[in-house]
Amino acid sequence: MQNSEPERKLSVARRAGLAQLAAAGVPSPGADADLISCHVLGISRAELKLRELRGDAFTAAQHTRYLDLLARRAARIPLQHLTGEGHFRYLTLKVGPGVFSPRPETETVVQLGLDFLREHGIQAPRCVDLCSGSGAIAAALASEVPHAQVWAVELSDDAIGYTRANCEPLGVTVLHRDATDLPEVLHGTMDLVISNPPYIPPNAVPREPEVRDHDPQMALYGLGEDGLQIPRAVAAQALRLLRPGGLFVMEHAEVQENAAAQLLREAGFAYVAGHPDLSSRPRSTSGRAPR
Structure with missing residues (x-):
């Protein structure tokens, strides 16, 4: 029995x-x-x-x-919603309904930023995570880069509590506002900008029930016919935030590899390059702010 x-x-x-x-x-x-x-x-x-x-x-x-x-x-309720926890790199994060659950593929996006900082010997970098959601990217940067100053920017009223809970104990400055409209005092001051923005096109509804039915739509759909309306605005903001030579890394869908590269070039970035995730699928694109 x-x-x-x-x-x-x-x-x-x-x-x-x-x-x-x-x-x-x-x-x-x-x-x-x-x-x-x-x-x-x-x-x-x-x-x-x-x-x-x-x-x-x-x-x-x-x-x-x-x-x-x-x-x-x-x-098919997400495991993270049942346990209240999500694992990302070396961290255990607080997650739940109303916030996008961090994915393993985003860990490689963070690694690109870490590699850039190390290769260029930037000892006390200024970094910002746009469309931060759970704060996974910002928290990883703050926990893995000594002396880093890190900002996390999130608009959603539902997600911001998770952003704060995961980031503020690590010394991250959390901004509850639109990631495409940041204070001018931050412009030209950042060494690294990373974003995992909403990028799914409106007609590409995810097949996985965990994503389709439980991740917040605000974190999924990037608006516009190609899903890249928000990523375009985020890229423009990133260019304003970066100091000359600073790096922007943006996650996107594997089918958006070429469009993302074009998007960054049109925004004004130099040295635009695509990067695979651990499954060798196109996962992110980076560019450098012109000198």
Whole structure:
């Protein structure tokens, strides 16, 4: 019967959970089942594996909670909304309904900025994350670059609480305003601008239920027929913010590789280049502010 002692064993519960999530079409059923277990138990994945090997079990209450979260994940509610956490580079971020959940592919976008700062020996850089959402990019920069001054800019009333919660403890200055209209006092002062703006065209509705049904539309759709109306405005703002020679990196859809390069050139950037993510798909485009 449900919630019986054998079914509550961690190893047994994991196998049942994996099968349930796989049948629902969840892309990473094993990892998600593990992370739900860790959330219920309040432990790490390493500790979970140790407890599975020991033959440990959920309590009855923990198992009930585990089954409830599994059912909600099988309904394709994002895992981050169930746990309240999203992992990005070396950080655990607060996320939930109303904010775009950080994606692993965006980690490579941050790395481009970090590489630029290191290669040019910029010791105390000024950096800004436009359309910050959860604050993942800004928080990563602040946590990985000693002496950096970092700004995070987010317009959404729903997302800004997450931006502040993730960024302000790291010393990031959070601005609740339109990323395309920033104070002139910041113009010409930034070494690095990174943005993961809304860029999905209006007719390209995401197939994944987690994105289509749960990510805020404000964070997805870039407006205009090509989805690049907001990215164009963001690129123009980035050019105003950067000092001569500073770098702008913008994430985009893989099908927008050529359009993004053209967009940056038309905005006035030099040394425009495209960059793949870890799956070798076109993921971002960078440009340098002219000297």
